[in-house]
Amino acid sequence: MKHSGKIAFAAGLLLALHLGWRQFPDVLYSKADQPLQFSHKVHVEDSGMSCEDCHFVRDDGRFTGIPPIAKCAECHAEPLGATPHEKVLVEKYVATLTEIPWRVYSRQPDNVYFPHAAHVKTAKLACESCHGEHGKTENLRPYEQNRISGYSRDIWGPSISRISLKGERLGMKMDDCIDCHTEKKLRHSCLDCHK
Amino acid sequence: MSLGRRDLLKFLGGAAAGAIFTPVPWKLIDDVSIWTQNWSWLPLVPRGEIQSKYTTCTLCSSGCPVRVRCAGAQPVSMWGAAGHRLCPIGLSAHHLPYHPGRLARPMEHTQGGKWQPITLEAAVERISTGLSGCLRQRGSIAIVDGRAGTTASLLYKRFVAQTNAAVYIADETTARNGIDLDRTSTLLSLGVPLQDSWGEPGHVMRLQADGKLTVIHAEARASATASLADTWLPLAPGAETAFVLALAHVILKDGIYDRGRIQKAENFRSFETLIAAFSPERVAAATGLAPDVIGDVARQLAQAGPSVVLAESRPGVDGADELATAVAALNLLIGSEGSEGGILARPEVPVHDSLKDASRVPATTLAAVPDHSVKVLWLDDAEIPWAVLERKLAPEHLVISVSAWPTGAAAHAGLFVPAPLFLESVRDAAAPADSAAAWFRITSPVLPAPPESREGVDLLSQVAEKIGLTPTDSLVDHLHRRAEAIRTAGHGQVVSYADGTATGIAAFSSAEDFWNALANGGAWTQAASAKAPPRLRLPGENSSLEKTMRTATPPPSNPGTAAELPLVVSAYTGPPAASPVLSKLYEESGLKEPPDTAFIHPQTAERAGLKPGARAMVEAGNVKRPVLLEISTLVMPGTLHVSAAPEFHPARPKHSIAGTTAANGRLVRARIWNV
Numbered sequence: 098m099k100h101s102g103k104i105a106f107a108a109g110l111l112l113a114l115h116l117g118w119r120q121f122p123d124v125l126y127s128k129a130d131q132p133l134q135f136s137h138k139v140h141v142e143d144s145g146m147s148c149e150d151c152h153f154v155r156d157d158g159r160f161t162g163i164p165p166i167a168k169c170a171e172c173h174a175e176p177l178g179a180t181p182h183e184k185v186l187v188e189k190y191v192a193t194l195t196e197i198p199w200r201v202y203s204r205q206p207d208n209v210y211f212p213h214a215a216h217v218k219t220a221k222l223a224c225e226s227c228h229g230e231h232g233k234t235e236n237l238r239p240y241e242q243n244r245i246s247g248y249s250r251d252i253w254g255p256s257i258s259r260i261s262l263k264g265e266r267l268g269m270k271m272d273d274c275i276d277c278h279t280e281k282k283l284r285h286s287c288l289d290c291h292k
Numbered sequence: 293m294s295l296g297r298r299d300l301l302k303f304l305g306g307a308a309a310g311a312i313f314t315p316v317p318w319k320l321i322d323d324v325s326i327w328t329q330n331w332s333w334l335p336l337v338p339r340g341e342i343q344s345k346y347t348t349c350t351l352c353s354s355g356c357p358v359r360v361r362c363a364g365a366q367p368v369s370m371w372g373a374a375g376h377r378l379c380p381i382g383l384s385a386h387h388l389p390y391h392p393g394r395l396a397r398p399m400e401h402t403q404g405g406k407w408q409p410i411t412l413e414a415a416v417e418r419i420s421t422g423l424s425g426c427l428r429q430r431g432s433i434a435i436v437d438g439r440a441g442t443t444a445s446l447l448y449k450r451f452v453a454q455t456n457a458a459v460y461i462a463d464e465t466t467a468r469n470g471i472d473l474d475r476t477s478t479l480l481s482l483g484v485p486l487q488d489s490w491g492e493p494g495h496v497m498r499l500q501a502d503g504k505l506t507v508i509h510a511e512a513r514a515s516a517t518a519s520l521a522d523t524w525l526p527l528a529p530g531a532e533t534a535f536v537l538a539l540a541h542v543i544l545k546d547g548i549y550d551r552g553r554i555q556k557a558e559n560f561r562s563f564e565t566l567i568a569a570f571s572p573e574r575v576a577a578a579t580g581l582a583p584d585v586i587g588d589v590a591r592q593l594a595q596a597g598p599s600v601v602l603a604e605s606r607p608g609v610d611g612a613d614e615l616a617t618a619v620a621a622l623n624l625l626i627g628s629e630g631s632e633g634g635i636l637a638r639p640e641v642p643v644h645d646s647l648k649d650a651s652r653v654p655a656t657t658l659a660a661v662p663d664h665s666v667k668v669l670w671l672d673d674a675e676i677p678w679a680v681l682e683r684k685l686a687p688e689h690l691v692i693s694v695s696a697w698p699t700g701a702a703a704h705a706g707l708f709v710p711a712p713l714f715l716e717s718v719r720d721a722a723a724p725a726d727s728a729a730a731w732f733r734i735t736s737p738v739l740p741a742p743p744e745s746r747e748g749v750d751l752l753s754q755v756a757e758k759i760g761l762t763p764t765d766s767l768v769d770h771l772h773r774r775a776e777a778i779r780t781a782g783h784g785q786v787v788s789y790a791d792g793t794a795t796g797i798a799a800f801s802s803a804e805d806f807w808n809a810l811a812n813g814g815a816w817t818q819a820a821s822a823k824a825p826p827r828l829r830l831p832g833e834n835s836s837l838e839k840t841m842r843t844a845t846p847p848p849s850n851p852g853t854a855a856e857l858p859l860v861v862s863a864y865t866g867p868p869a870a871s872p873v874l875s876k877l878y879e880e881s882g883l884k885e886p887p888d889t890a891f892i893h894p895q896t897a898e899r900a901g902l903k904p905g906a907r908a909m910v911e912a913g914n915v916k917r918p919v920l921l922e923i924s925t926l927v928m929p930g931t932l933h934v935s936a937a938p939e940f941h942p943a944r945p946k947h948s949i950a951g952t953t954a955a956n957g958r959l960v961r962a963r964i965w966n967v
Contacts (some may be wrong), residue, residue: 104301109306117314125319159342205632207337245325257315 126241126250132198133190134182135280138235148224160213165195200240202251203228203269210290210292226277227269316730325826336392338795340364346373346789346813348721348733349382350439352713354492355721355733356382357789357815360537360862367715367738372493373789374812381825388855389713389739394640395698396742399708407698407708412744416751420758422690426457426667427759433458434666434684435752438673439722440655441467443770443841446643448672448751450650454761462655463605468638470728470820471600473499475633478599480508480539482532483603487517491726506596510535513891513933514926520599525589526928528580532603535579535586536618537570539601540625540638542590549594549625554828562832563621580928598633599626613659617831629825636728636820642781644773658684668692672748678704694748709751714740718749718768728820730870776803778816790811810831890919890964893934897923903966910934910964921966932964 112214140146163254170191178181205211216222224232241250253259256267261267271290278285311317326680330336340363348371349356357373367386372378390395398415399407410418426432433455435448440462452458473479473495478484486496486507497520499505501764509521510532526537543549544567554560572583579586593599603619605612628634645652658680666684671693678701685691693705696713711717714735721733746754747767757763778784778797784884785794786809797816800806810816890910897904904923908933919934 101295101299102302105295105303106306106309109303109304109308110310113307113310114314117311121314121316121319125323206326206330243323245320245323246325247330253319257319280558 118257125244127244128239128241129200130239131200131237133178133185135237136235141232152224153284154214154218158212158214160198163199164200166190166194169197170194190201200242202240202247202249205251205252205269206248208291209271299541332409336482337368340366345736346736347715347736347738348815349378350719350721350735351382351385352489353439353722354724354726355731355815356492357384357733357813358385359813360386360715360738361788362738362929365738374787374792374815376492377494381494386712386739389715393699394696394713395708395710396949397710397744399698401706406768410799410849412709412746412966415707416754418707418760419690419692419755420610422668422692422709423755424759429456429667430456431661432666432667432686433670434668435670435675436658436660436672436681436719437458437462437859438671438675440464441722442720443647443748443774444672444719444767445769446647446650446748447764447770448752449653449757450647450764451749451761452638453650453653454756459656459661460653461658461661463657464655465605466725467723469635470638470723470948471602471726472598472633472636472728472820472822472865473505473600473726476598477633478506478596478723480535480589480599480601481510481521482527482601482603482615483511484509485515485517486604487520488515488601488793491724495726506592508592512928512931521590525581527692528578529929529931531575531579533615533618534570535581536601536603536615536622537567538575538579538586539590539593539955540618541567541570542572543594543622543625545760546591546594548591550627553627553824554625557624557828559830559832563830565583566832575857593626598628598631599628600634601626602626613657614693618739619768621830624828624830627679630821631827632821637724638728639818639820640785641818642734642774642777642783643729644777646773653733668880670748670752671695671705674701674735676701684924687842694746694751697743710742710745711747712737712745714737714746715739715746716741718771720771720774730784730818730820732774732810732816734775734810768820772807773862775807775810775816779803779806784816784818786810786814786816789815811925814894859938889922890921891927891963892921893927893931894927895929896931902963902964906966908964908966919964921964 510525510527571584693702908921
């Protein structure tokens, strides 16, 4: 056949593009459910809480991160509702004061020092700048972990290409930090984040 | 349709071309590189509560307050506390316990000059045998204490008091006197690394910036201190004593001193006669400084006071005693002894009754120890050139070193017992040179010490028991008792490392409260007060200063060939190791000069036909050593500077350039040629 070579080349090209763009991310990231479902929406919209009610900066400047079970126990000493997750929360974790082994989407590697106080308090950066609409979600999406690096997918960002046509922030890699600092004309050096 | 081999290859080619335009290769490169950073065997910071602990850095005598940031139990960063800054080495001191040059096990030297590990019990046995063999021979045991003025020093003295066989060798100058630097107006430094490793980091610079202190630095090379001084005097190497005496000459001649006080000093007339020979005109050639420059410096010292003159301390080195005598005389002349902004006697840190007798045991200088008389030499963090110590050793001898680092003189020890680092132990810090106050500051362990490491005094106590002498309680016990003695005495205050606030000692109701305040980050201090010395004594005509003019010879103005150049050695002091992480912050050459590097002025190199950047050989006395030759405009023309680094190779230290200069005098001449 006259064009069989071109067709074979094109077929190989298209197959590689398909596998690389569509299949590769599914292979690269493993998925795991969170130990418990949690609705930010219920807490923020229905209960009228703000991000800072649970994720706050202590007086000494340290960020609390994910609140300890003691914080949950302040309201959930008794079940608030009849969902199966509420039952697990109260019986398995609150009653025994066992910390919930959350899989943290935004966990930075050990070699990164990220002060929330400097960003949230001093620079008045909104939580959404880095965490997107996570604070309005109804359910916790599965945690995706890079099988090679072990990092959360949120560090790289949802788009495997790290290209955003809408211009929103992509992830939490060092490049994203540098882009933001450059955009805001902030000086930065290696030791700011890598102590 | 049939597909052939060629089509398959084209298919694979297409796939390869397509893959390039997918994230696969690029993402895999990123992930694999991250994966290599997270191998399980790589040390990682443990997860845990971030907390701050406070301790005192004892890497040098500055005793800086330190905030140690810990993740879980692991120290991950070091910061200065209570308004103090840390030097670059202090900033990464938490890496030092893991430094590959650190020895954590007792070692002995084999016949072939290599280290061989032995057990602590075997080391104690060998030391006991060595000590018991010379307990009846007066002066045959020498203990060299590198941290004079600490509680450990008292325990060494206590041992010495038990036997006539032992002498205690230490430089107690800083322990007894301190400089009231915050009130000093003019500081003349003779080669003292004021900006590098002297006193609290940044202290001198801060006073200069505030316009409170003028620094005149005399050194042959444009070192960091010289560069930051208000005036740099490129003083020819070896002419320091002549320069100091010329300054005294000008002050006496101009009569710009406290006549009523100084003329009553012992030896005044004799000193006047001695000084007459050191006119600026006469020493100008030897010092390389114009007579009017010497005159101006002398007048500035005398008239822009309070002034202090400091010289680099080189214990045991020929010529050092003469320089110290001359500097003391000049300080007396300009009225810095016992006056505000000058050199003040430090208030004594109270001592518990059990060590009061020991505190009266005098320290001996190395110079007072007869050559070839020492059979057992005990080194505790002593930074004395080996060639100086070697002269004192009997033909049959045992050298014991208790230190974390087998470097410098410790590299020559027959027996090495590791000491814990300050992050691993409880000890007190020596007094800082840039303060005249009394201090009691202790370290708090944040890491476990290696199981076979021992504080020197604890090891000696163990040995003492074995050889029939009275052992002492542990250093920690004595520190507790001293803290209680301080509290009972009721003077001074405790400065908190956390916020710099001071609390009067009366506020501590129990010994435990006081100890906890120190152990959790606090320094007890008592301010010094100005008090004129009861007896003034100047060196006279018969003093060793007389030979100064004979030894101070001018450097050749035109060396012609590189056959004979005055050699200046930048000896390495302070902790022998720096964390490799520092190289990310600073160029290592900016922190410490690279070892075995010779620096020569371009003019000198050109005249001598030496090629920079090439290997060269330096020969000084009977020592020949390969060096890397660097051209530097910072060194004085007609001189040769060699950086002497700590020796990590015990087989080589006999070829140490530093040892050569020490053994042969303050100034030797060296040959250098390209190889």
